Amino acid sequence: MATFRKRGNLQWEARIRKRGYPTTCKTFDTKAEAEQWAKGVETEMSKGQFVSTKEAEGYTLGECLDRYKEEYLPRLKNPQSEIYRADRLKKRALGLRIMATIRSKDIADYRREREKEGVSANTIRLELALLSRLFNFAKSDWGMESLTNPVQLAAKPKLPPGRERRLEQGxxxxxxxxxxxxxxxxxxxxxxxxxxxxxxxxxxxxxxxxxxxxxxxxxxxxxxxxxxxxxxxxxxxxxxxxxxxxxxxxxxxxxxxxxxxxxxxxxxxxxxxxxxxxxxxxxxxxxxxxxxxxxxxxxxxxxxxxxxxxxxxxxxxxxxxxxxxxxxxxxxxxxxxxx
Structure with a gap:
């Protein structure tokens, strides 16, 4: 059953308690928005389709990159390059974003930023590949089942043709x-x-x-x-x-x-x-x-x-x-x- 309470002068919190599910809550600007959200969640719970967004909404990309470095990257044969990319991504504005709020548009904006900085298409491709693996890993291993992988929907940079440099005469x-x-x-x-x-x-x-x-x-x-x-x-x-x-x-x-x-x-x-x-x-x-x-x-x-x-x-x-x-x-x- 959903309950609603006012938080301060401008926000409403919706809280849902249902047997077999963890307590779920979320804050909105208006009571109408809170009631609409609660109705949708209760419907999903009744159909057995509800997936908690608590984990995905509780961590930033930067925090997940740190965890990814500790749990996943040591499995790689040569993890140093991936560690360097992860540290570089953490310093970007995207690193401060909550995982659940990152959309394909954000990934596309990041790609455009890197292109304007003159970064090569292959470097951007490798960074996006790391982000894609991170989202998949967070969904499969960290309980963030509600996540969708925004990298899969975003357009990738066009790679140049392979190098064909040869030794000329002399x-x-x-x-x-x-x-x-x-x-x-x-x-x-x-x-x-x-x-x-x-x-x-x-x-x-x-x-x-x-x-x-x-x-x-x-x-x-x-x-x-x-x-x-x-x-x-x-x-x-x-x-x-x-x-x-x-x-x-x-x-x-x-x-x-x-x-x-x-x-x-x-x-x-x-x-x-x-x-x-x-x-x-x-x-x-x-x-x-x-x-x-x-x-x-x-x-x-x-x-x-x-x-x-x-x-x-x-x-x-x-x-x-x-x-x-x-x-x-x-x-x-x-x-x-x-x-």
Missing amino acids: EEEKLFEAIGNDFEFSAIIKIALETAMRRGEILKLTWKDVDLRNKAVFLQDTKNGTCRTVPLSKKAIEVFQGLHRHISGKVFPSCTVPQSLSKKMAKACQRAGLADLRFHDLRHEATSRFFEHTDLDVMEIKAITGHKSLQMLARYTHLRTANLAARLDGAKRGEVRHI
Whole structure:
């Protein structure tokens, strides 16, 4: 049964007590609004359709982000990036909002704010993805069954096409010249170009993972969460053979932080005068060379690179079109050189 009481001069509180349900109350500006709300809630209770909004109305987004960091993010293999995003979201005006009051328009407004700030579409996408997971987790695990996920209804930023930066003629030589006597960094670049391994995969390598006798590297910890074996070319084997075996067991002991490697790459490219070249572009270059300079088929290349699907590999195949004329004249794929 619902009861109503006046709170101060301007507000009315509706309170509903019904057997089998928690006491539910809410405050309104007028008694008529309170009575209308109470009538709707009692109807839902009678039909067994009532879902309490108490939890969702009791916490701000910022408070839920803190709880999310404690309970969910430790399950991730590399939670640091998500922790950084969560902390950044907490500082926004949206972080002060009660969870139940956040609508898809608020998410769209947040997206527009970030776009005006010049933030990349992918960064915004990752932030919205975190918010979406948070709302789903709050609904499933924290008793906020009344929540709807506002991120699902909001329009997402349009992502730019994938990067297609390749090494042009003479750029590889310029890069190594700029690296100079940094032997370890030079070796990392060579391994990247020969194997198409990711930045993190290379830096995590230990000598236990390297089997020179069988010409392979075993990767236990990959981005996709699956193990894979990467075959080694003659050039890659020569690079590994030339490295000193450090007491730590790490193949590249001086460079352990991925971000530091990217900064070192940026500085080397600046010295070499190479515009818009990033370390991850070496993976693109290596994969493209597999298509252009070898007779490996798509499934074999996928096994080497560790791409999750053939669709992920599809954007590399167009790079072979420049060689089609030579192929039509009888040249084998491995004999064609396109730089």
